Amino acid sequence: MTPGAAGHRGYFHEAAFYGSDGEFLALVVPFLEDGLRAGEPTLTAFGAKNTALVRAALGERCGAEFLDGDVHYSRPASAIRRYREAVAGHLAGGATQIRIVGDVPHPGLGLPWEWWARYEAATNHAFEDFPLWGLCPYDTRTAPPRVLADVARTHPVLTTAGGEHAENPDFEEPARFLGARSPVFGDPLQRTPPAIDLIDPTPAEARRAVLDATRGSAVDAAEIDHLVVVTSEAVTNALCHGRPPLRLRLWSGEQRAVVTVSDLGSGPTDPFAGLLPPTDPASGGIGLWMAHQLCSDVTLHREPEGFTIRLVVGVAHAA
Amino acid sequence: MRLTGTTTSARGFGPRDHLCWAYTDPGDMRVRMREFLADGLELGQRVSWIASGPLEDLVDDLRGVPMFDRALDSGAASVSSIDDSYPFGTVVDPPGQVGVYAEATADAVAAGFTGLRVVAEATPLVRTSAQREAFLRYEHLVDRYMTGHPFAAMCAYDRVELGDDVVTALACMHPNSNQGLTPFRVHASDDGTTAFAGDLDGPVRDAFARTLDLADPAVADGELLIDGTDLNFVDHRNLLILADHAARRGATAVLRTRAVGAARLLEVLGLSNVRVEVPA
Numbered sequence: 001m002t003p004g005a006a007g008h009r010g011y012f013h014e015a016a017f018y019g020s021d022g023e024f025l026a027l028v029v030p031f032l033e034d035g036l037r038a039g040e041p042t043l044t045a046f047g048a049k050n051t052a053l054v055r056a057a058l059g060e061r062c063g064a065e066f067l068d069g070d071v072h073y074s075r076p077a078s079a080i081r082r083y084r085e086a087v088a089g090h091l092a093g094g095a096t097q098i099r100i101v102g103d104v105p106h107p108g109l110g111l112p113w114e115w116w117a118r119y120e121a122a123t124n125h126a127f128e129d130f131p132l133w134g135l136c137p138y139d140t141r142t143a144p145p146r147v148l149a150d151v152a153r154t155h156p157v158l159t160t161a162g163g164e165h166a167e168n169p170d171f172e173e174p175a176r177f178l179g180a181r182s183p184v185f186g187d188p189l190q191r192t193p194p195a196i197d198l199i200d201p202t203p204a205e206a207r208r209a210v211l212d213a214t215r216g217s218a219v220d221a222a223e224i225d226h227l228v229v230v231t232s233e234a235v236t237n238a239l240c241h242g243r244p245p246l247r248l249r250l251w252s253g254e255q256r257a258v259v260t261v262s263d264l265g266s267g268p269t270d271p272f273a274g275l276l277p278p279t280d281p282a283s284g285g286i287g288l289w290m291a292h293q294l295c296s297d298v299t300l301h302r303e304p305e306g307f308t309i310r311l312v313v314g315v316a317h318a319a
Numbered sequence: 320m321r322l323t324g325t326t327t328s329a330r331g332f333g334p335r336d337h338l339c340w341a342y343t344d345p346g347d348m349r350v351r352m353r354e355f356l357a358d359g360l361e362l363g364q365r366v367s368w369i370a371s372g373p374l375e376d377l378v379d380d381l382r383g384v385p386m387f388d389r390a391l392d393s394g395a396a397s398v399s400s401i402d403d404s405y406p407f408g409t410v411v412d413p414p415g416q417v418g419v420y421a422e423a424t425a426d427a428v429a430a431g432f433t434g435l436r437v438v439a440e441a442t443p444l445v446r447t448s449a450q451r452e453a454f455l456r457y458e459h460l461v462d463r464y465m466t467g468h469p470f471a472a473m474c475a476y477d478r479v480e481l482g483d484d485v486v487t488a489l490a491c492m493h494p495n496s497n498q499g500l501t502p503f504r505v506h507a508s509d510d511g512t513t514a515f516a517g518d519l520d521g522p523v524r525d526a527f528a529r530t531l532d533l534a535d536p537a538v539a540d541g542e543l544l545i546d547g548t549d550l551n552f553v554d555h556r557n558l559l560i561l562a563d564h565a566a567r568r569g570a571t572a573v574l575r576t577r578a579v580g581a582a583r584l585l586e587v588l589g590l591s592n593v594r595v596e597v598p599a
Contacts, residue, residue: 203520204502207552207579222583229580232554236521286555286588293587294580 011127014165015155016137017148021053024137026161028101029057031135035099036063041090045072045102047109069103076119077275077292080126087130101135107318108142112297113150114183114319115275120154121174122275135159153177178271182302185310186319189253190260196250206235206248213250214257219314226294227257227313233287234261234309241265242307256296256314267300267307274298321466321509323494323516323549329355332495334362334434334469337462339493341478341486341500348475349380352438353387355473359436360390364471365427369399370440395432401443410450413457417464424470434469442477445489452533458492459534463507491530505530508546512536515574516549519557528560538570547576548598555584562593 018024028044032054035042044054045067058064073079083100090098104120105111120136127134138151152158152170154177159165195213198205210231214224231248238246242263251258268274270285274292278285291298291309297316301308322336329351332338338355342348356366368377377398381387390396405411420435427435445451464470474493478486490500494507494514503517505527513536519527536543543565547553553576565572572593574581582595 203522204518225579226583229554229584232520232552236554240521290555290584290587294583
């Protein structure tokens with residue numbers, strides 16, 4: 001095992017901040033080269049720009065595995081699942097440490113952040129049993145300050161281009177970080193009157209209402225089907241686990257459809273719900289996990305007046 | 320093709336159709352009974368009205384309509400009192416009961432009729448849970464029999480006496496029912512498989528699990544084929560129930576459906592013993 005994560009058991013999760021392409025390469029290239037030299041499986045999942053920078057610096061045949069960052073980071077729950085599968089495959093092949101580095105999406109890259117903030121916290125738990133060294137470099141030129149603040153709270157280690165790995169004093173226990181989150185509703189579409197506003201619909205009534213309200217929508221039909229499925233799940237969950245009354249609202253925009261399902265309960269008790277597959281499918285949690293696999297954004301809002309899940313299909317608002 | 324779905328009248332059903340009619344008004348139920356049997360006579364089927372009560376009262380239910388008067392006189396129509404055939408509290412033997420109707424259907428055909436059609440007011444046979452379990456198994460077995468034989472039946476149930484839960488459990492095992500009784504149905508399909516229809520979502524999960532166990536769809540070559548042509552929606556809870564049922568039968572369930580999201584759901588769930596096929 002190579003230095004840095006040497007002596008560390010389980011997931012070594014570190015963040016780094018850079019302000020230029022040169023700083024980016026000074027962080028990433030040694031990380032990759034050290035791993036390759038040690039014969040460790042070394043994976044990257046960058047967007048097009050950073051992939052090109054790394055390929056130019058290391059050469060096409062460097063031996064690193066280049067994943068398409070846009071595909072890999074399409075959804076947090078999918079990214080966790082893919083990483084777990086990739087890591088399990090490498091471990092089965094005899095690897096003792098695996099290195100991963102990639103561009104985690106945020107509004108600076110045109111994508112929503114909230115569920116990626118939850119992802120960054122949840123991976124500390126999801127990967128804790130894996131001999132995995134994950135480096136998360138964030139570009140201070142594009143990432144908004146609140147993203148950088150969340151990054152600082154979700155990574156137990158901070159690294160610098162000089163190769164130092166320092167314990168991060170701002171790191172918060174993932175369950176605490178996740179339990180305390182209550183994002184604002186920042187989508188301008190939700191400032192318009194909803195196309196649907198129903199109190200206590202049955203799941204079947206909710207499905208019909210979503211289909212009716214999105215008829216003629218420019219959003220892909222398969223995505224509307226997914227919205228029907230996940231809305232039905234959210235309503236069922238609110239009926240089974242929440243506190244009445246249940247309120248279903250839907251906004252149908254040109255590029256996306258947004259559903260919120262609210263009740264007076266406190267929401268799921270599992271802080272990792274939705275991001276990780278439920279350990280026992282019969283015990284519940286599948287609906288929330290499916291929403292995270294099928295939507296383009298899912299946010300969970302815990303407020304004094306109750307719990308709201310917000311489900312988006314189509315092009316999610318980057319906030 | 321047999322009819323499937325919900326209906327507001329008992330008219331228009333073919334020689335192999337199976338209808339559940341839950342009623343609150345006995346007078347209206349008798350109107351539906353006559354509708355159903357009248358169509359049978361027009362199709363050349365022998366018809367029978369079976370209910371609790373004295374035979375003369377059952378005959379009176381049909382008399383006064385020229386078509387039924389002629390049929391009663393010729394033997395094309397008959398009545399039978401359930402009190403004579405089934406003493407109080409009888410628990411039916413499902414295959415035996417199907418055998419009774421198979422024999423009666425064969426007799427009707429041998430006598431020159433195109434088949435047999437009955438209306439049975441079966442409330443006395445589903446009053447206890449033991450009676451109901453046997454009768455529900457019988458409902459699916461006889462439904463399978465009807466797909467291949469000229470036998471049609473309308474099963475009438477007293478909604479006031481039995482209550483909505485019992486009536487729903489009965490209705491969901493029929494390919495047809497009057498409106499508002501059940502959001503899903505499990506019945507025999509024309510191709511010999513079992514059909515799921517309607518909406519299988521969270522609120523019907525327990526009812527679906529019970530119904531599936533009672534219907535116990537046939538396994539052929541390790542596969543449990545489900546015709547989901549009329550299935551609008553199925554959620555993960557009910558797919559898990561299907562997976563569990565198939566596992567207990569040592570089979571792979573193959574669900575042929577265009578239901579919203581079913582194929583993607585299976586992908587996400589990663590179930591290995593359920594497959595969704597989208598019909599061509």
